Amino acid sequence: MTLKKLAVTFALGSMALVTVGATSVLAQSHVNSPDPSLGAPSVSSAESHIGNMTGHAGEGKQLYRRYCIGCHGPDGNGEGMNAQWIDPKPRDFTEATFKCRSTPTGTLPTDQDLYDAITRGFVTTNMPAWKPLTPQQRADLVAFVKTWSPRWTKGKAGAPLDIPAETPITIESILHGRELFQRLECWKCHGPEGHGDGPSAITLTDDKGNPIRPYDFSSGSRFMCGTTNRDLYRIFMTGLDGSPMPSFADVVKPNEAWDLVHFLRTLQPLKTQEADLWMAYRAAHGADLKPIGPDAAPGGQ
Amino acid sequence: MRSGYFTALAVAVLLGSGMLVFAKPPAGSGSITGKVTYTGTPPKMKPIDMSKEPSCAKQHATPVMTQNVTTGPGNALQWVVVYISAGDEGSSAPSQGARYDQKGCEYLPHVLPMQVAQQLQIYNDDQTSHNIHPLSKTNPEWNKSQPPGSPPIDTKYDKAEFIPVKCNIHPWMHGYFAVLNTSHYAVSGEDGSFDIKGLPPGKYTVTAWQEQYPAQSQEVTISGSEAKTANFVFKVLPY
Numbered sequence: 256m257t258l259k260k261l262a263v264t265f266a267l268g269s270m271a272l273v274t275v276g277a278t279s280v281l282a283q284s285h286v287n288s289p290d291p292s293l294g295a296p297s298v299s300s301a302e303s304h305i306g307n308m309t310g311h312a313g314e315g316k317q318l319y320r321r322y323c324i325g326c327h328g329p330d331g332n333g334e335g336m337n338a339q340w341i342d343p344k345p346r347d348f349t350e351a352t353f354k355c356r357s358t359p360t361g362t363l364p365t366d367q368d369l370y371d372a373i374t375r376g377f378v379t380t381n382m383p384a385w386k387p388l389t390p391q392q393r394a395d396l397v398a399f400v401k402t403w404s405p406r407w408t409k410g411k412a413g414a415p416l417d418i419p420a421e422t423p424i425t426i427e428s429i430l431h432g433r434e435l436f437q438r439l440e441c442w443k444c445h446g447p448e449g450h451g452d453g454p455s456a457i458t459l460t461d462d463k464g465n466p467i468r469p470y471d472f473s474s475g476s477r478f479m480c481g482t483t484n485r486d487l488y489r490i491f492m493t494g495l496d497g498s499p500m501p502s503f504a505d506v507v508k509p510n511e512a513w514d515l516v517h518f519l520r521t522l523q524p525l526k527t528q529e530a531d532l533w534m535a536y537r538a539a540h541g542a543d544l545k546p547i548g549p550d551a552a553p554g555g556q
Numbered sequence: 557m558r559s560g561y562f563t564a565l566a567v568a569v570l571l572g573s574g575m576l577v578f579a580k581p582p583a584g585s586g587s588i589t590g591k592v593t594y595t596g597t598p599p600k601m602k603p604i605d606m607s608k609e610p611s612c613a614k615q616h617a618t619p620v621m622t623q624n625v626t627t628g629p630g631n632a633l634q635w636v637v638v639y640i641s642a643g644d645e646g647s648s649a650p651s652q653g654a655r656y657d658q659k660g661c662e663y664l665p666h667v668l669p670m671q672v673a674q675q676l677q678i679y680n681d682d683q684t685s686h687n688i689h690p691l692s693k694t695n696p697e698w699n700k701s702q703p704p705g706s707p708p709i710d711t712k713y714d715k716a717e718f719i720p721v722k723c724n725i726h727p728w729m730h731g732y733f734a735v736l737n738t739s740h741y742a743v744s745g746e747d748g749s750f751d752i753k754g755l756p757p758g759k760y761t762v763t764a765w766q767e768q769y770p771a772q773s774q775e776v777t778i779s780g781s782e783a784k785t786a787n788f789v790f791k792v793l794p795y
Contacts, residue, residue, distance in 0.1 A: 350693065351696075352697050360698040360699055361696040439701065440684065440725065443725045454608045455608075455724065458727035459724055462697060494699050496698065496699060498699075499724030501699040502699060502701065503701045505701075506701055506703055506706050
């Protein structure tokens with residue numbers, strides 16, 4: 256009698272274990288599921304928070320199937336039908352590695368970062384700006400995109416980088432920024448004149464081994480992660496994860512970072528305050544400037 | 557009443573066995589030694605052209621060779637991580653950190669073993685900037701610039717993974733972090749030999765990992781303070 260009860264207890268216990276196991280298998284199968292219609296309850300309950308808006312993954316899934324699946328694929332791994340024709344390749348959401356973040360390298364981006372990426376699109380890539388979608392729809396997509404990697408359920412986004420107020424744009428600031436461009440060896444990839452033709456440029460690959468080009472400042476095109484000086488500050492301080500562009504947050508102080516921003520602006524063929532100051536300075540002192548590159552002593556002029 | 561008692565008993569047994577798993581492992585004095593060798597023709601390692609980075613090139617009297625299949629006399633295979641992949645009861649990370657150096661535009665050592673959650677310090681000993689870019693998949697991927705004279709980068713990994721490490725500025729720089737769930741590991745030396753010490757009695761799976769070829773495993777049982785031998789042979793291809 257007592258033995259029987261013991262057996263029943265164990266049988267019930269093992270059934271409970273099997274149920275737990277099956278649930279976790281189901282939860283995992285969603286991530287690799289080839290059919291996005293197969294959704295675990297967690298998918299429809301996942302949310303994103305952008306300002307006062309709350310995005311819902313359940314709605315986002317429908318939008319994903321309509322607008323995103325062609326490139327990012329039914330598995331969210333960037334291997335959609337169109338992917339083979341696209342360079343750079345669509346993002347693989349299962350890795351949860353993102354270029355445009357306000358957060359430190361190696362951390363997850365904020366919901367706002369992902370929302371901004373969908374809104375802005377990625378210039379010089381096949382990713383358009385999704386402004387035809389309503390803000391709510393974009394928020395829903397953010398919530399769904401986050402269901403592709405278990406990193407989102409286990410971890411939180413990193414703390415956004417604190418960007419202090421921009422320092423005044425002066426020739427001293429630009430010259431110091433130029434010194435940093437030499438010392439930090441930005442030119443190794445971006446080239447001495449910022450043309451994206453530095454000695455290492457041709458060897459660069461992204462984390463999947465696909466060739467990738469450093470930004471060519473002389474193209475004058477928008478930056479991938481925004482257009483303002485603050486965006487530029489954020490780009491090199493947080494780095495573009497998954498690409499060769501590292502984070503400089505540990506090695507550049509905030510005021511120095513603004514100097515670098517001011518110098519980088521002079522490399523673009525744009526009518527900016529920085530460019531005006533630089534042109535005037537170069538006209539007067541150009542002959543005294545040491546060229547940037549391997550011949551300059553480490554540490555610049 | 558009685559069923560309640562037995563449920564309690566079952567829970568107690570489950571909890572008890574659970575505690576056993578997390579108990580501190582007894583320090584042992586068993587060991588596994590052996591040699592890692594290859595059969596077949598290994599690919600020729602190539603000299604690395606560092607002329608684009610003169611400050612590094614001048615540190616090497618003879619060119620540095622690639623290291624993906626490093627061989628030695630007697631068909632020895634170097635840089636193979638041999639570790640306990642099963643049977644080890646786990647242990648917390650040592651207080652001593654693992655040190656990784658960038659020197660002469662090389663990673664020293666080429667393969668750095670460490671434990672999960674062990675502190676890792678990365679130094680730049682060169683007169684040039686490096687960007688250190690471990691291409692992890694299971695752990696979060698990061699990428700940091702480290703100009704000359706920067707303080708060491710202090711970090712750690714939370715999950716076991718073999719992580720390729722590269723510098724995008726100097727594309728010839730390749731290394732590996734071997735993040736392991738065990739404190740019992742060794743890396744094969746120039747003569748292919750390895751020595752895993754301090755093993756308590758038990759039944760172990762010993763795995764040998766090489767960056768280019770499939771990993772291999774063997775079962776080894778240690779009783780008392782036995783010294784066992786396990787040799788690994790990798791089949792290599794000339795390309």
